[in-house]
Amino acid sequence: MRIIHLFLVLVLAASLQGKAQSKHEWKEASSGGYSYRYISGDPMQARFYTLKNGLTVMLSVNKKDPRIQTLIGVRAGSNNDPKDHTGLAHYLEHLLFKGTTHFGSLDWTKEKPYLDQITNLYDKYNKTTGADARKAVYHQIDSISGLAAKYAIANEYDKMMTNMGAQGTNAHTWVEETVYEEDIPSTAVDKFLAVQAERFKDPVFRIFHTELEAVYEEKNRGLDNDGRKMYETMLATLFPTHNYGQQSTIGTVDHLKNPSLVAIRKFYNEYYVPNNMAIVMAGDFDPDYVIKRIDEAFSYMQKKPVVEYKAPVEKLITSPIVKEVFGPDAENVNIAYRMSGALDTKNAVVLTVLSQILSNGKAGLLDLNLNKQQKVLGAGVSTLPWKDYTVFALSGRAKQGQSLDDVKDLLLAQVDILRKGEFDESLITAIVNNFKLFEIQGLESNGNRANSLMDAFIKHRGQNWLYDVAYIEDMSKVTKKQIMDFANKYLANNYVLLYKRKGEDKSIVKVEKPPITPVEVNRDAQSEFLKKVADMPETAVKPQWLDYNKDIQKGKAGNADLLYVQNKDNGLFRLYYRFNMGSWNNKKLPLAAQYLQYLGTDKYSSEEISKQFYNIACNFSVQPGNEETTISITGLQENFDKAVELFDHLINNCKADEQVLAGMKNRMQKARSDNKLNKAQILSGLRSYATYGAKNPFNNQLSTEELNSLTAAELVAILHELPAYRHTVIYYGPDELSTASAKITKLHQQPGSFKEDMPQLKFEKTVMANNKVLFADYDMVQAEVNWVRNGDVFDPGQSAVVNLFNNYFGGGMGSIVFQTIRESKALAYSTYAVYAQPNKKADRYAMLAYVGSQADKINEAIAGMNELLNVIPESEKNFETARSSLKKDLETERITQDGIVFSYLNAQKLGLDTDIRKNVYETVDNLKFDDVKKLHQQNIAGKPYSYCILASEKKVSLDDLKKYGEVQKVSLEEIFGY
Template sequence: MNLVKKTIFLMLLASCIIQLTIAQQKNEWKEAKSGGYTYKYISNDPMQARFYTLKNGLTVILSVNKKDPRIQTLIGTRAGSNNDPKDHTGLAHYLEHLLFKGTEQYGSLDWAREKPYLDKIEGLYDTYNHTSDATARKTIYHQIDSVSGLAAKYAIANEYDKMMTGMGAQGTNAHTWVEETIYEEDIPSNAIDKYLSVQSERFKDPVFRLFHTELEAVYEEKNRGLDNDSRKSYELMLSSLFPTHNYGQQSTIGTVEHLKNPSLKAIRKFYNEYYVPNNMAIVMAGDFNPDYVIKKIDDDFAYMKSKPVPEYKAPVEVPIKAPIVKEVVGPDAENVMIAYRMPGALDTKSSVVLGVVSEIMNNGKAGLLDLNINKAQKVLSASAGVMGWKDYAVFQLSGKPKQGQTLDQVKDLLLGQLEILKKGQFDETLVKAIVNNAKLSELQGLENNNNRASSLMDGFIKHRGQNWQADVSYVDNMGKVTKQQIVDFANKYFDNNYVLIYKRKGEDKNIEKVEKPTITPVAINRNDQSAFLKKVDAMPATQVQPQWLDFDKDIQKGKAGQADVLYVQNKDNGLFRLYYRFDMGAWNNKMLPLAAQYLQFLSTDKYTSEQISREFYNIACSFTLSSGNENSVIAISGLQENFDKAVALFEHLLTHCQVNEEALAALKGRIAKSRTDNKLNKGNIMKGLANYAMYGAKNPFNNALSQADLDGVTASQLTDMLHTFGNYKHTVIYYGPQSMNDMIAAVQKEHVIPATWKEAAPQQKFEKIDQAKNQVLFANYDMVQTEVNWVRNSVVYNPDNTALVSMFNGYFGGGMGSIVFQTIRESKALAYSTYAFYSSPDKKGARYSTVAYVGSQADKMNDAINGMNELLNDIPRSDKLFETARQSLKQDIETERITQDGIIFTYLADQKLGLQEDNRKKVYEKIDKITFDDVKKFHDEELAKKPYTYCVVASDKRVSMDDLKKFGDVKVLTLEEIFGY
């Protein structure tokens, strides 16, 4: 239930990834009838979406895509934090969590006995909500905790998740944002009846059970946000930009004060007002018969009754006359954010121009920020993007300073690019290139059901789908935008009317947190199941037959000189992806990643670096050179019609790039600043701790050039490496429409393959270490939460164990219905996020590792660690949960389709493991033979009562070293030890 995910998605959406169409074709609303139902559609819509409105007002949007036997489903309501009552912010988000708790029909052992306790809990919360005396509140909460324990005896925790897992669903989730709450499932195509039966019951009359433990999970989610400097900057930006509109005045997760004073009655009122059919939509994209699906939805959701929905009346914000400057302080790296208030999605003409403006500023290749700032290395990094809502949009510029640079200098550079835009100092042909790249993105996006469904749902949320015609015509309309319109728009909206947020490094002395209430662990009844679940399980479903790869038939193999060629033909569209995959990486030469970064800043004897970027963007193609630990990959992709141009241009760059001392000096400076910033990021610190625990003091994470070595690297060394890169052994990989012979001929025309491969330096080896005894690795970080990783290395990889390992992970700690999640979060309310799994290596001869995680409040750390240790030592038995895990694993394999270049990379990954054929077939054949006793024996032998290394990132002001010593010898690591520099 990630609150940030939707923000990121819509910023991408604003860059026109999906809502596109073929140029010069008319897009008009039309009406058709099929299967007894009338629907509307847009002519020449590449998604071929059908828009239905049922008698009760429910919107249904269907887009068929037969690529895989799966369906992305979204059920959304047009209500989010914008609609929260002023005195109960965060309520929409609370409700989202509670809609996973069941109804009278499922999630309960005995509804008649459970209901009186739930009624009493609701009344107690109402009293608690209106009580201010601290002693009285503590007494009331003790009653809530006590009655909740009694009610939980009749509850079946996670029964919703069990049903979805049992039918083969993936990605079970939901999110709440400003104007929406959306429930997400990816289901097998044979599970439509089961899915709709569960969803129609889910929204019929939800029961808000297990509330106080779920509320604690929301507390943890809030505390995670309080530890996130980016989240704090984002919320301050919105509150400053929208001083009266709820966009800025009501955060999605709510205030600390409101989180402490929830009201079940207010939540029920919100549900009754907004979860009505005329305010909701069901979107499905994937493999199904739309005539069957619409009738099934109509039948299952006919009980819903339409009624008026209270609309949020948006205030008109007063224009900003002068910059509003604010500051955020926290432990993470410094950055600056500039935000402008823009016309919203309802102003479709302005939205198109804004989309073009955003791409001109930052498209990743040839925008003003891309060329003038990032490629010129004037800052550490800079970006721009749009967040679009109904009433307003936000245009945002962001930048991180390089070494010795002030935030004001970054701000001035960002604003300087807007001045260039306002003066029209950009090439008008850039608009044409933007349109061409948008068409490329459309072809790529149409292959993904989630992209389809998310785009359609976004159209419903913003304007009930009524503007889908404008959405489909978006690219054509972008192409009609003139340079003068862009300049006029920029001068109208970009002035001193911005919000400026300085994110500075320091201690946030005003940081607040949601305090931990006393919670008695509740029963979760994992061995029980409702009659409703049994009914759903019993519904007939035609088995989907799995499809295995035959590497000899599915991949064509050839030669380009002495280079092996792996080929799969693209029969769907005009896109290609070409790779040169090298058997060397950073473990062969630490300078390879540096050379890969350096290439993007280099010119040749014919072209400047900027000209190369522009040309790739103009032909709707791209390239990357990346160097991993053991392999390096050159990737060139785009429109097949420009294949020859793209390959020739890249080969020219690689073999003719020229020394640029100034660019290398700037790159070294940026790397130094990035290294400093990395040490301020808690996620990177935890990665370093985990690598230290797994491999020891010298490990893949800190295997980097020392500062002295970095300083000593010369520009000529790097260009020499790049010029001779193609002389090292590599495999040519191609996915595209061209025949293999024609492709090989085209590649060999530009790509010189030597008669003899140049020998790469020997590869450095990193071996996993043994955990001989319990140990705690501690890194100090100023934050509210405590994060703990468990690490233990195990035996050498054995492909015969893959089925057993997969079953163990699915049952024990791999999802919301797993033993770990149910116990740590649902029963004990110790964490928002938790997991545990047995991690398989990626190559033959390497070892497995057990990895577990809990992120909790600091004052819960001891309980959280003890809770996980209990599970690592003793695996609880639940036959029902075990069978659910079995069915889920089988259906995942049955509905998985490995296609396109995924076939080739699966083949290469299997080769690395020593496998000669698709191992999924053997795994599938073994699944039904695995018993719980097999899994328990595996758990007892590999996990139970073993020494672990505990990796702890926390504030030493909030956790006790004496407490940590209870779990093992404590070693406090410095950042230099963790990062290697």
């Protein structure tokens, strides 16, 4: 399940042709025997079809890549869950991957009686009270499930999609929607539709109790996530009667423990009907062919009346409602308002402009008054534009020595500025210009196109697409008075105030693990339906490899080498200065890059520089990595000269400011403290410790003493000197090579000769001699385990077998690892295992594996993964699917635009001068399972590993972990280096 922030998506549907054509209207047309509607001036040229059975189809053609983003959406989510079965829509989403009577089963007639028994047993379990009685019923469920699984083919859906070259197989459930996602090759339309039509015809809810365990794990992960707890508390408070707040998408613990297959089937029958569903496709296809094939494939669906959720009217909030959430992560504060929903299009446009005036990343009130002036650690806004109501929220984090109430007051002060109209009305024009930029960028993505269309269907069945297309035009008409009126009406004392405080959350009750016997997965079994789909004809896509000598033009920009690719699609440019130096050369470089955003020059203040960049719809960033630093300047080509000249002026003339540095040090100290409370940061640091040893890239940080002694003059000197070091210039934009070269030479100041690169620290991956356990204590329900082992030095001749191994073994939902750990043994919600390729010639491969499980299952989870690391199961069918998937990924991958240059630079680091993908593609057909097995035996099986374990000492025994190797409890200071 995921949550989508949709402001940018809404923008993508606005009109690119606004200057040339200010009027948009619905029109009708016919093609290929089908009538459709469209909006004049729609840059996506979206077609809206309604088939005879009520099924909505929305198509947007984009020939950029030979792939298609597909979405199949249902207008039903957690809002529609029965009150006594919350989480049901989400359960159903998971079960729609389990197959039907025709796939996912070895013998449906023999499997069905067992599944009927399981359905009845769950109904009995649902009504049974008393711990012993419930255990007895569940033991029956477990036993019968084992018998039923002997006839099931686990992950057959994933195998079919992988075999046809699909990527991003996924689904999500939210409050008003359930959406199924696939990214397919353009040649796989017929196969895709055959599988999807069958999938939704009569789904079978098989392998249910292990999938139920995966949902338990998902729930427990949420209990460990302070951000999710804040989100759910916010909604419950804003919506005391509406299901937005009263029914969480994943469901309550009690309901998760008492599922009903009967209720799930009833939900499916009520909502999964054609007049409540939509198919969206965006990408490279013939719309006339596609609509005919969709009609043929889904004509079996019968229209039914759908009872939509009737939204209650929430009482007005007349004074602040205060709530507190406790947990181990860093503190923050949120101020949330409830207002009219997305169907109130007039208010929605005003709110978009208002939110950008508050925060747009550069020139908003929060950006300039709080973030730029370092009055808080960080502040921003977010919006949830749902059908019935919209949630608008401000959030902030406190710096060192600052209370959350101080942050709250600062946030509310910015809202007060809005109400009073104390902002420059010209900011609205700049916002519109930047949204036009976002729109051009977004149109390149099939995913953005598809999500925009699906969002329109979920909210209003696509009927308001006219409003979406005219969105930017409507934004340009918003006035300062409208903003003030809106702020005074909707942003008063009618808010929910949430404090995220550090402390123990005593309300957490995890979903307990029932005893589960591992079930059969029948890896090599195949249904007749799968064979039929595999045999369907398809036209092969011819792969396209890069020829670095032809696809990149080379020149000079002053003394710097210039790598050039022309943008022939639109009026955007991306300019980069790439230095072969990073934090391994100078630990102060990342701080200098951060410092730059707060500095002014003798000519402009820092605020004026931010405003100038925002006004011309351009942007800059300085990104120091470990070994490279990349400066990027991007935006509209018409403002190229202004943007490049302005950045050059900034970096060469920025002025030291000790007061700004003092504020930055304060914020950094707080951020560093917060990092030590973040479990993802801690686990990342443990992995780096395991990979490189006690001194590693993760903790290559300034000590507290070094940070405190840092001066503004030191950082400014680093910035002033940076352009004097050797760097490569990369240009992607509309200008010809000669024009670009001349402009950059004129605008970008360079010395007569470059300085030599600074000396670089070397971090070498360790060679593990013995098993070791690196343990970090964290207050959490779950336990997270990473396996780390460094392998041999990079060998380009191994690239094909490494890629094939990862596809087969542990890189996806159809892999051996996922099938075993999650599908068969129900030990984790998330798991993977990959043999990771290094990014430079002299570096080593690394075997990385992961399981996130309940703390009381940690030994089972470790044993399950260890078994796979030591003995690789052989499955001929899985192996052929992995090979087919790899080939189709390569056939349909298109590296374009500035990606060509970065592919070239990455190849250089590996010591290559050609596109390695060509060698992989030409080699993979000759590989046998024995090649994959050999890689496993030589590099993975029976080898010592470092186990990186993040868990609560209250739930995991350190003595118990000694059986895996020498246990070292790693302190936060050792992990972070400060």
